[in-house]
Amino acid sequence: xxxxxxxxxxxxxxxxxxxxxxxxxxxxxxxxxxxxxxxxxxxxxxxxxxxxxxxxxxxxxxxxxxxxxxxxxxxxxxxxxxxxxxxxxxxxxxxxxxxxxxxxxxxxxxxxxxxxxxxxxxxxxxxxxxxxxxxxxxxxxxxxxxxxxxxxxxxxxxxxxxxxxxxxxxxxxxxxxxxxxxxxxxxxxxxxxxxxxxxxxxxxxxxxxxxxxxxxxxxxxxxxxxxxxxxxxxxxxxxxxxxxxxxxxxxxxxxxxxxxxxxxxxxxxxxxxxxxxxxxxxxxxxxxxxxxxxxxxxxxxxxxxxxxxxxxxxxxxxxxxxxxxxxxxxxxxxxxxxxxx
Amino acid sequence: xxxxxxxxxxxxxxxxxxxxxxxxxxxxxxxxxxxxxxxxxxxxxxxxxxxxxxxxxxxxxxxxxxxxxxxxxxxxxxxxxxxxxxxxxxxxxxxxxxxxxxxxxxxxxxxxxxxxxxxxxxxxxxxxxxxxxxxxxxxxxxxxxxxxxxxxxxxxxxxxxxxxxxxxxxxxxxxxxxxxxxxxxxxxxxxxxxxxxxxxxxxxxxxxxxxxxxxxxxxxxxxxxxxxxxxxxxxxxxxxxxxxxxxxxxxxxxxxxxxxxxxxxxxxxxxxxxxxxxxxxxxxxxxxxxxxxxxxxxxxxxxxxxxxxxxxxxxxxxxxxxxxxxxxxxxxxxxxxxxxx
DNA sequence: ATATTTTACGCAATCGATTGTAATTTTAAA
DNA sequence: TTTAAAATTACAATCGATTGCGTAAAATAT
Numbered sequence: 001x002x003x004x005x006x007x008x009x010x011x012x013x014x015x016x017x018x019x020x021x022x023x024x025x026x027x028x029x030x031x032x033x034x035x036x037x038x039x040x041x042x043x044x045x046x047x048x049x050x051x052x053x054x055x056x057x058x059x060x061x062x063x064x065x066x067x068x069x070x071x072x073x074x075x076x077x078x079x080x081x082x083x084x085x086x087x088x089x090x091x092x093x094x095x096x097x098x099x100x101x102x103x104x105x106x107x108x109x110x111x112x113x114x115x116x117x118x119x120x121x122x123x124x125x126x127x128x129x130x131x132x133x134x135x136x137x138x139x140x141x142x143x144x145x146x147x148x149x150x151x152x153x154x155x156x157x158x159x160x161x162x163x164x165x166x167x168x169x170x171x172x173x174x175x176x177x178x179x180x181x182x183x184x185x186x187x188x189x190x191x192x193x194x195x196x197x198x199x200x201x202x203x204x205x206x207x208x209x210x211x212x213x214x215x216x217x218x219x220x221x222x223x224x225x226x227x228x229x230x231x232x233x234x235x236x237x238x239x240x241x242x243x244x245x246x247x248x249x250x251x252x253x254x255x256x257x258x259x260x261x262x263x264x265x266x267x268x269x270x271x272x273x274x275x276x277x278x279x280x281x282x283x284x285x286x287x288x289x290x291x292x293x294x295x296x297x298x299x300x301x302x303x304x305x306x307x308x309x310x311x312x313x314x315x316x317x318x319x320x321x322x323x324x325x326x327x328x329x330x331x332x333x334x335x336x337x338x339x340x341x
Numbered sequence: 342x343x344x345x346x347x348x349x350x351x352x353x354x355x356x357x358x359x360x361x362x363x364x365x366x367x368x369x370x371x372x373x374x375x376x377x378x379x380x381x382x383x384x385x386x387x388x389x390x391x392x393x394x395x396x397x398x399x400x401x402x403x404x405x406x407x408x409x410x411x412x413x414x415x416x417x418x419x420x421x422x423x424x425x426x427x428x429x430x431x432x433x434x435x436x437x438x439x440x441x442x443x444x445x446x447x448x449x450x451x452x453x454x455x456x457x458x459x460x461x462x463x464x465x466x467x468x469x470x471x472x473x474x475x476x477x478x479x480x481x482x483x484x485x486x487x488x489x490x491x492x493x494x495x496x497x498x499x500x501x502x503x504x505x506x507x508x509x510x511x512x513x514x515x516x517x518x519x520x521x522x523x524x525x526x527x528x529x530x531x532x533x534x535x536x537x538x539x540x541x542x543x544x545x546x547x548x549x550x551x552x553x554x555x556x557x558x559x560x561x562x563x564x565x566x567x568x569x570x571x572x573x574x575x576x577x578x579x580x581x582x583x584x585x586x587x588x589x590x591x592x593x594x595x596x597x598x599x600x601x602x603x604x605x606x607x608x609x610x611x612x613x614x615x616x617x618x619x620x621x622x623x624x625x626x627x628x629x630x631x632x633x634x635x636x637x638x639x640x641x642x643x644x645x646x647x648x649x650x651x652x653x654x655x656x657x658x659x660x661x662x663x664x665x666x667x668x669x670x671x672x673x674x675x676x677x678x679x680x681x682x
Numbered sequence: 683a684t685a686t687t688t689t690a691c692g693c694a695a696t697c698g699a700t701t702g703t704a705a706t707t708t709t710a711a712a
Numbered sequence: 713t714t715t716a717a718a719a720t721t722a723c724a725a726t727c728g729a730t731t732g733c734g735t736a737a738a739a740t741a742t
Contacts (some may be wrong), residue, residue, distance in 0.1 A: 084442060107575065
């Protein structure tokens with residue numbers, strides 16, 4: 001690529017026989033510079049195809065107008081939606097997004113966070129990876145005076161801004177819906193319990209059972225079933241029990257719910273009449289399986305919007321005594337997989 | 342957020358009674374500085390929780406180590422996969438990604454590109470929006486000496502690096518497959534013809550018909566059917582023709598193929614025996630519809646990798662006489678929707 | 683016409699890291 | 713012991729934009 005010398009404010013100043021400071025002021029529309037000269041400067045800037053060097057500007061101003069985002073995977077529906085939602089809001093305000101993926105790996109997550117600290121981003125938005133075991137790196141963000149916003153998968157013990165889903169309530173509603181539909185033995189596919197979201201979803205499950213006086217049967221709860229494959233595996237186990245469940249709440253994701261559905265189909269078990277299935281996250285495919293899968297919508301794009309707005313709202317707010325937590329109420333979407341005649 | 346004074350190389354230098362230049366050299370592991378002092382500097386840097394200010398560094402070095410990406414939508418499978426693929430490669434090399442979405446809007450696309458030029462990114466990676474009618478903004482990128490890489494949806498007339506799919510070949514294979522499967526009247530759902538990818542897909546369709554001596558019937562070609570809804574609409578039209586098609590190639594996407602499938606189901610037309618369906622892009626859902634949809638995989642993550650690698654390969658390459666075009670051969674994935682007994 | 687207030691612009695330091703060159707120290711050779 | 717060569721380190725300019733402070737010029741008041 002050819003090396004092009006880009007025009008600077010000095011070039012403009014030289015051409016007009018004035019100082020760079022006036023040019024800078026003009027470009028920032030300062031009232032300290034005469035309207036006539038301002039116009040002249042603008043015109044010449046345009047002629048010389050001037051583009052402000054944001055690096056220099058930000059260095060001087062001690063900001064970066066940049067927000068760093070760390071997610072386990074960019075190409076996962078939920079996360080890409082949240083990112084899209086963030087971008088929507090931040091773009092308007094002239095902020096840029098730097099995106100990193102941790103790949104569900106604690107070490108890489110630490111690296112990503114450090115990179116972003118190096119970049120002097122104004123804010124780091126993160127959804128922690130599944131195998132995160134400590135949060136020193138996040139504390140480090142705060143120690144550098146960088147705003148930190150956690151969303152969805154959050155480290156609860158860390159006092160930061162958070163945007164979360166009301167997982168307990170959502171799960172509670174989902175399981176209640178199953179019970180009210182006449183299902184008696186409800187299996188649970190649960191996710192890694194070090195992530196609070198999965199703990200909360202289990203909590204909602206238990207809460208619903210309790211309310212309806214349904215006994216908790218330990219053998220109906222399958223640990224760590226959070227992919228399609230693990231969901232399928234768990235389902236095989238559950239369905240071959242002497243006393244198998246008549247419904248399964250795949251609390252981890254629609255992917256594991258899909259695993260459930262496929263195993264049921266293979267085993268010739270009819271959904272929803274013999275087995276009810278409920279997933280989580282309203283992945284696009286959940287609508288088009290047969291039967292379609294009952295699931296929970298998390299309003300992911302809206303969640304992204306909320307994260308961005310929270311950031312802007314907190315800019316310049318020095319009262320950090322009470323870190324805000326915004327909880328979004330997800331919505332149960334009832335579909336074929338739980339609709340008994 | 343509390344204002345924290347971050348430690349600089351000057352702080353380190355002062356503490357050790359040496360100059361900042363030595364500190365800088367030490368941090369860059371220059372051979373010009375004594376091993377002992379180097380260690381000492383490293384240790385103190387660590388103690389003071391030093392983080393290099395990339396803004397200053399890049400300003401001085403006249404680079405940004407940043408790549409800007411502009412796509413119509415982040416939260417669309419194909420694009421989020423490509424981005425994930427780019428990130429994978431660039432992260433290792435210490436490059437950051439700034440992501441923008443044009444929202445399929447020409448004006449916003451121009452804005453995005455200008456923002457990235459302002460940011461002094463080292464490279465802009467773009468897949469143009471569907472309603473782009475001129476490419477002055479892209480020319481502008483080149484004029485600023487910024488590397489430009491187009492992928493998938495490219496402006497052909499612009500001489501830049503490109504990473505594309507061999508759309509003609511892929512479509513040709515898909516339609517050939519349909520013909521060989523015994524389908525005689527093959528409808529085409531085509532996309533906006535100002536995008537070369539859609540033109541090429543049509544070209545592949547026509548090429549296959551010609552090769553097998555199947556006459557081209559104009560009424561079987563539906564324009565601008567590139568969403569699920571438009572695909573469904575087009576299908577209704579096609580299927581209510583006096584002489585309807587016995588197969589439909591939804592060349593725009595799997596979404597429109599899904600529209601076809603749903604209409605066929607509603608009208609009680611059996612897939613694949615009475616109607617064959619082929620989509621494009623291998624969206625995750627195409628595997629789990631019933632029947633599953635035959636489609637074309639574009640190796641999107643790999644495409645992202647390729648884009649990144651192309652960039653790194655071209656760094657410092659001054660020979661811009663022949664802009665490279667890398668074509669990736671997509672793969673036809675044959676599934677239930679075209680498998681006649 | 684003189685004094686005073688505004689307005690507009692220039693000067694120079696600054697943000698933090700890098701790097702060419704000069705100065706100093708250390709090491710090795712004579 | 714002297715000297716040349718090599719290794720370290722210091723000095724100072726630089727990247728491009730911003731901004732506090734000072735001053736000249738213009739506008740207003742006396």
